[in-house]
Amino acid sequence: MSSLEEIRNTRLAKLKKLQEAGVNPYPAETNMDSSLAEVVKNFSKLSKSKKKQYSLAGRIMSLRPQGGLIFFHFSDGTDTFQAMLKKGELISDNDFDLLSETVDIGDFIEVKGTLFITKRKEKTIQVASWKMLSKSLRSLPEKWHGLQDVEERFRHRYLDTLMNKEVRERFNLRVRMMNEIRNFYNEAGFLEVEVPYLQPLAGGATARPFTTHHNALDIDFYLPVAQELYLKELLVGGFNKVYEMGRRFRNEGIDTTHNPEFTMLESNEAYADAKSQREFIEKLFKTLIKKLFGKSKIVYDGQTIDFAPKFTVISFYDLLKRHALIPDPDTISRNEAAIKAKQLGVKVEDESLDKILDNIYKKTARHKLIQPTFIIDYPVAMNPFAKRKEDDPSLIDRFQLVVGGMELVNAFSELNNPIDQIERYLEQDKKGAMGEGEVSPSDQEYLESMEYGMPPNGGIGIGIDRLAMLLTDTRNIKEVILFPTLKPKE
Numbered sequence: 001m002s003s004l005e006e007i008r009n010t011r012l013a014k015l016k017k018l019q020e021a022g023v024n025p026y027p028a029e030t031n032m033d034s035s036l037a038e039v040v041k042n043f044s045k046l047s048k049s050k051k052k053q054y055s056l057a058g059r060i061m062s063l064r065p066q067g068g069l070i071f072f073h074f075s076d077g078t079d080t081f082q083a084m085l086k087k088g089e090l091i092s093d094n095d096f097d098l099l100s101e102t103v104d105i106g107d108f109i110e111v112k113g114t115l116f117i118t119k120r121k122e123k124t125i126q127v128a129s130w131k132m133l134s135k136s137l138r139s140l141p142e143k144w145h146g147l148q149d150v151e152e153r154f155r156h157r158y159l160d161t162l163m164n165k166e167v168r169e170r171f172n173l174r175v176r177m178m179n180e181i182r183n184f185y186n187e188a189g190f191l192e193v194e195v196p197y198l199q200p201l202a203g204g205a206t207a208r209p210f211t212t213h214h215n216a217l218d219i220d221f222y223l224p225v226a227q228e229l230y231l232k233e234l235l236v237g238g239f240n241k242v243y244e245m246g247r248r249f250r251n252e253g254i255d256t257t258h259n260p261e262f263t264m265l266e267s268n269e270a271y272a273d274a275k276s277q278r279e280f281i282e283k284l285f286k287t288l289i290k291k292l293f294g295k296s297k298i299v300y301d302g303q304t305i306d307f308a309p310k311f312t313v314i315s316f317y318d319l320l321k322r323h324a325l326i327p328d329p330d331t332i333s334r335n336e337a338a339i340k341a342k343q344l345g346v347k348v349e350d351e352s353l354d355k356i357l358d359n360i361y362k363k364t365a366r367h368k369l370i371q372p373t374f375i376i377d378y379p380v381a382m383n384p385f386a387k388r389k390e391d392d393p394s395l396i397d398r399f400q401l402v403v404g405g406m407e408l409v410n411a412f413s414e415l416n417n418p419i420d421q422i423e424r425y426l427e428q429d430k431k432g433a434m435g436e437g438e439v440s441p442s443d444q445e446y447l448e449s450m451e452y453g454m455p456p457n458g459g460i461g462i463g464i465d466r467l468a469m470l471l472t473d474t475r476n477i478k479e480v481i482l483f484p485t486l487k488p489k490e
Helices: 003-020 036-041 093-102 147-155 157-163 165-187 228-236 274-293 316-323 334-343 353-364 418-433 444-451 464-471
Strands: 054-066 069-075 080-086 108-117 123-134 211-214 219-222 241-249 261-270 297-300 303-306 312-315 373-379 392-403 406-413 457-463
Touching: 003 093, 036 054, 036 080, 054 080, 054 123, 069 093, 080 093, 093 123, 147 157, 157 165, 165 241, 165 261, 165 274, 165 464, 228 241, 228 261, 228 444, 228 457, 261 274, 261 464, 274 392, 274 406, 274 457, 297 464, 312 316, 316 353, 316 373, 334 353, 353 373, 406 464, 418 444, 457 464
Parallel strands: 080 123, 312 373
Antiparallel strands: 054 069, 054 108, 069 080, 108 123, 211 219, 241 261, 261 457, 297 303, 373 392, 392 406, 406 457
């Protein structure tokens, strides 16, 4: 029998002992006067009366029997506090022995007693009575950190957050970040909307979808790779500013910045364009950093990033000239680009020219963009939904925001010309026929909505998980997703 099985059997015996003593180890009701954080904060006031009793509750995190005394620390998620039991000074004479014989680290317990400070100056509650709230059957890990445990941390996230305060704080910051982004959008007059998660076509982005089957209708549906087409249909329908923050699903590779299931905010604003959206995003990021940290600077991967200065703006082709040393990226042939890519160590198979150039950029330039940088003026083939630039129809009016070497935002002046959209769809169909998996299929319903007249508009997509990585100084996307996608354990 393994030690884990022995521990579980011992705890099952303690559970039985509680039940034989007439104790319900899993009661529904908890009497809790305040959180532990409130007790710690207001201790001086609350402890003035030596007779007033308080009811507190939490999980036992440490347990120290000392003869006729038992000390333990317990936590309710807001703070940790010490409790002391003294033999002969509990309401029931049996309570001391019962706790000593049945309670373990990891159990949830309710205690009632008076507040005092020990000789070692520790704030403590002297227990007059106690109640089991939930008997644990497995022992908590003494340590749940370090590279050797990283996979187990992700598989047992509940233990990771329980044992590591910094992990809980990371996810608390993520939630605060999302709330601040929502507040910013709401205050700017945007309407948060709900759109379908079961979709007849996997449109709105060039990505491989996940497929599911609807039994009643006997048809396949797709989980959303993006939601922008529905948002733009709402612009046709008279809404001017809409956004949706939710899950996206892309059936692609897993690495430190990609998870198949991820969180994204997408927004569309009527009568806006890429330039006004850049201004909006810059203001959003400056406001967000100030709200969360009270300053304009953060540290990511050992480097200080300052959001106060005006964000840098550079074209996609200029990045290739500067970092990949391609003198003429705007006129380079696919064969020339493929040769250059191989020289740079970029794998080339059957990708189109724009895909090869994008991979070269990711290999040579992206990781060098540490300070907030807007990349603009992409080749038209790189996005089927972005409007062409009026002064150069070979380019699209698109930008990406890169910070800390990560692409955080993708945005553009949305294409609202249905004739041009048909041509773009035909190009996507050709790529699909050639075996390129990341394409956006033709959506006839969306095209029909465009023909009723779509206002000029700007669209934005923000990668929430990568932004959380940046703001929590984390290099692995799994660290900012509570339950990341993992390969089944063998």
